[in-house]
Amino acid sequence: MQATSDNILSAVRIDKGFPGTKALDKVDFLLQRGEVHALLGENGAGKSTLIKCLTGAYRRDGGSILLDGVEVDPRDTFDAQRLGIGTVYQEVNLLPNLSVAENLFLGRQPRRLGMVDIRAMNRKARELLSEYELELDVTRALGSYSVAIQQIVAIARAVDLSGKVLILDEPTASLDAHEVAMLFCIVRRLKARGLGIIFITHFLEQVYEISDRITVLRNGRLVGTRNTADLNRRDLIAMMIGRELAAEIHAVQANAAEGEPRYRFRNYGRRGRIDPFDLDVRAGEVVGIAGLLGSGRTEMAEVLFGAHRADSGTAEIDGRRVDLSSPRAAIRQKFGFCPEDRKTAGIVGDLSVRENIVLALQARRGWTRPISRAEQNRLADLYIRTLDIRTADREKPIKLLSGGNQQKAILARWLATEPEFLILDEPTRGIDVGAHAEIVRLIESLREKGMSLIVISSELEELIAYSTRIIVLRDRAHVAELEGEHITAHQIVEAIAAANERRAS
């Protein structure tokens, strides 16, 4: 290990237990001045828990924390902020009802004569966000912006708060390449200023791009700390999952599906959400949806599923007109939908993993035909096993699971209904490399079984890997459709840019 004098933050033998889980077991973690330190591990390895212990959001059971060589004990996150530790917690943790500016300056609003100087606050907020190339109405409620924007605001806030240490827990999960690049630019600047930065992510490319050192956790235990330069990807994955991964995403080009389209949407859309579009999907086909942030991908998925009723156009399955005006109607047509925002639209927090998995199936069967407890247990166990959901047992409230495992449980909820048309909005967000590969494999096997899928993802590599066709969105409208050998990252980026130019001219 390095000389302690260089350590800006050191955590020694941190312990944290939850009922049924030992989330952290005597974990040491040393962060140096002016380094970007990646904290890696599978879903549920204890990364977020370690962060929360460091910042006082959880009381740790044991161990000590030194900041600048002085022992500190932040009692709450406010304390941590005062000590100069700025944090972006996993999942956007900002207040949707407050304005963007208030979120940025909560607890440290500029004041004049004892009163909050709103004008100054808004001005400063605009200045702060302009560094992130974000031109927003900062007086609007944060909740009215997309997850991505909220994520950037959260980052801006944390960066602004961090005098010594910046902690980013999966900040890039909902960002696209451009935003990530921007974030990294800022991170490098902070690093040059001598801050210590902890960076948690499941994107290994990003780890190699930005980090200096890597610490890996597994099952709540420290596996080791390495210099990034000395650790190759293969070994890193082995450290994380404790075995060799057979293959990461295999960039095998999926074959375009044959046959007549099963699902046919004509002039389908909803005013103010997504412009009318035409869409055909065949059985055994994965249609990927690409686009920049806010291009309307989520809206398109919601309209397809009936979460927002379409106000124009028709939908046909096998040549038969169908009604998709509500989620229930869509589910009746064997649709399934994993929403992007799992915290508010996905998980039912207080209910157990088992109940979350059987929820959609039960809803479809109706309340009079309850699924027997034995059957529920069987389904839950099946999916906990096949999707490798890490949970102490199936009765654990789902909100206590780590983020990635929650995502898998939602996926299980829909698989349990045996859908024929599955819409996945960012299914791999926040999922570790191992699970990521599994999900990609799963998507492929579902396709091979003849299911039709719509997959939205900001990760082009991944999208390219499993899509038989890709639709590019821009400003709530379809602007391009790529098929076969045209599916390349380059082509997608081109398509978006071309649309841009068209718009500009």
Place this chain on the structure above:
Amino acid sequence: MIPILRTYLARLLPQLIALAAILIAISMTFPGFLNLEIQNGRLYGSLIDILNRGAPVVLLAIGMTVVIATKGIDLSVGAVMAICGAVAASFITSGHSLFETLLITIAVGILCGMWNGILVAVLDIQPIIATLVLMVAGRGIAQLVTEGAILTFNDPGLIFIGSGSFAGLPMPVVVWLVFGILVALLVRRSALGMLIEAIGVNRQASTLSGVLTPVLLIAAYMLSGLSAAIAGIIAAADIRGADANNAGLWLELDAILAVVVGGTSLLGGRFSIAASVLGAIIIQAINTGILLSGFPPEFNLIIKAAIIVFILVLQSPRFRAACAFLAIPRRAAKTTEQEAK
């Protein structure tokens, strides 16, 4: 079966302890309290009084539990009680048969619940305010039916529901026992319970999973209306008259209190009918205890407040966590889990 029974008992333990503590406290100040005797073929004694007098709040609490589980609240139950009592009295006095009267009354109660449910589920009005409308107007409707007077009746059948007895138990007790068991079976043997909990925890996610949220919400309020109707019939039958002015007055607060004492969160989600029934019995035990104690009535409210605070403190997650620290480790684990909730 046995583990299920054990989890059930574990869920009800705090309520059972609180109830036992109160009963012991009362019997210390009033020695004859625990006596039970058979008189005129029915059990007679203060304990039976508690079960009997608790009937309206128990019934209301049963419906209220389901509404609260959906993250709602129903302030109108007291007024609905008054309406239903008035309807029952006016139908029976105008010569309808007992069966018709009960049918109509229950239909009216369910209708009131449906109104609330539609306001909440379809018009998307906040439950407190949606049900406040009926709370205010409902008592007026009840008075309109009775014209402000106490509408008395002499139908022996209807009176039997209020003061008759069956198998040695007063009828009101029989009614709430049966109703409580039916509702508990209904929600737990079907998928209703889980779907309602899902709605209460996360309505959006439930809707997206295909749960028929509006219908279930309306059904929950209808159940609450039904409970209120039965409670209204019992309250009227008890005094052989419909007192539109006072029947069920402020009882909604007692019902909500019962649900909370029963450990169901006002934020919706997990619920237990049995625990709410116990909660209602606890509240009635407090009331009866105060009456038996012989304190001047000025002190009623203070005593009640003090006992309630005491029970709630005992139940509060923090306090239990602190206690569990001293207790066996396994229990400790349970409580911290609840703390995390």
Place this chain on the structure above:
Amino acid sequence: TFGSASAAELVVGFSQIGSESGWRAAETTLTKQQAEQRGIDLKFADAQQKQENQIKAIRSFIAQGVNAILVAPVVATGWDEVLQEAKDAEIPVILLDRTVDASDDLYLTAVTSDLVHEGNVAGKWLADTVAGKPCNVVELQGTTGSSPAIDRKKGFEQALSGHDNLKIIRSQTGDFTRTKGKEVMESFLKAEGGGKNICALYAHNDDMAVGAIQAIKEAGLKPGTDILVVSIDAVPDIFQAMAAGEANATVELTPNMAGPAFDALAAYLKDGKAPGKWIQTESKLYTQADDPMKVYEEKKGLGY
């Protein structure tokens, strides 16, 4: 000031407490009837048991420019200011069924019964009836803090003082309702050896007495014989109970307060003759000897 009202027509505002009991409903009905008989345009305002609503109502009567105001005050205190405003606007105010703690030049007159006196009459009857035998009395009070509860208790206790054979052994509030009357009586019976220690029940109103009578019957005792029952108000249902021998006596509080009030008002408006400051209504005692069924028939239609 109202276009539609003829010049001769009197507009009178009436601020009623609410409709918390059958007696109150009867008072409202009678007031409306009396106004109609006299061709008075009665503006009725229900205060839902709240003094602030009564004050608001009086204020808006003043704003409307009525010719006179009737108030049945919910509580004795707190009327000076609003009565002063009425006086400034030269609108005569008549108090019904309760007086207020305000200087008496602020209102024209008060038509009330004497609440303390009512309790006294009930107490006297009981003292006379038991005639020196030892007797344990249980008391069902009205709503804690309400003035009838306070005064009827006071009057009753006054009548009992000096009679050492009479003792109030339990006293609880029954909130003026049948349900609570029954519930509290049940607990009294349990607490006093199944009712064997109780010789008489005094209830602050008839409704509680009716509830208590049921409780006594359900406990296997005979109300009216095993336990004497005396109460106040004289609502129709208590006469039925008296006819059946289940209640013994009641003190009448007449709901017709408006009749005398309108008479006094008419006289005052006609030739400016101010009536006395207090028009006391009779507190008549009814017992089983007064042909209760006949009284019941008379009272039945009055909207109790």
Place this chain on the structure above:
Amino acid sequence: MKQKYLPLTATILIFVLSYALCAAQYPNILSTRVIGNLLTDNAFLGIAAVGMTFVILSGGIDLSVGSVIAFTGVFLAVVLEHTSMHPLAAFALVLTITTLFGALMGVIIHYLEMPAFIVTLAGMFLARGMAFVLSIDSIPIKHPFYATLKGLYYKLPGGGRITLIGGLMLLVFAVGILVAHRTRFGTNVYALGGGTATAKLMGVPVASTTVKIYAFSGLLAGLSGIVFSLYTSAGYSLAAVGVELDAITAVVIGGTLLTGGSGFVAGTLVGLFIQGLIQTYITFDGSLSSWWTKILIGALLFAFILLQKGIIHLSRDARQRA
């Protein structure tokens, strides 16, 4: 116009419209007397409603206000009758008590993690119980200082008055608006309403904010009690029953969400006026029986909520189309 001002605007619009309708039927409603009365008669309710707005904005509820008002009145009456304390000193004393009472409820709510609904329900029982214990009689307050205070008013042309308490209410609203929108505390209140867990992660001092909110509500309930005692010159333990529901109604009609985090103190003022208007209209009409009064109040309440929903819905649609 901003999305967040929509409920407020809708409420104001409804109020103006219905005032115009009432005035068309009863021109006297336009008199300064009625307007002055609207202020004076609702002063105590308005002050309590400001506190309630803060509590509700933070996602809580305070059911104890009505009882605290009654307690304050009785306390003042008893103190002024039995001691020679100056009313101002008594005011200070009682405000301290009610503030501490509120703070205590806040402490229980936060530290014992109990729902506000229940804690304040117990507080409601307790405060009224204390009032009963102090005195069950209604006690007049005859102190000359009260007469002085009541003599302070500004006479409007046409016989109406802006009384001291009416003015005080407007002042409290002004302070409330400033605190809610112009202080860090105010933003913290909104933050709690947005989600306690998140607010905590963002470094909001949840404990002290919660305690302060309930203390503030207690303080204003006490102030409201003082106003009520000035209004009636008496203390009475049965006074102000159900005021908490009226206050909650004013807050919600004013466009604040009961779930917390969204709404305006100014909206509460309009909500209060709407309630006052309903009552004034009913007394002006004067032909309704007790029961029809209740039914009409319920129906009008419903109509207002519906109208508000309608306006918000329509303008949202219009925006989306635009």
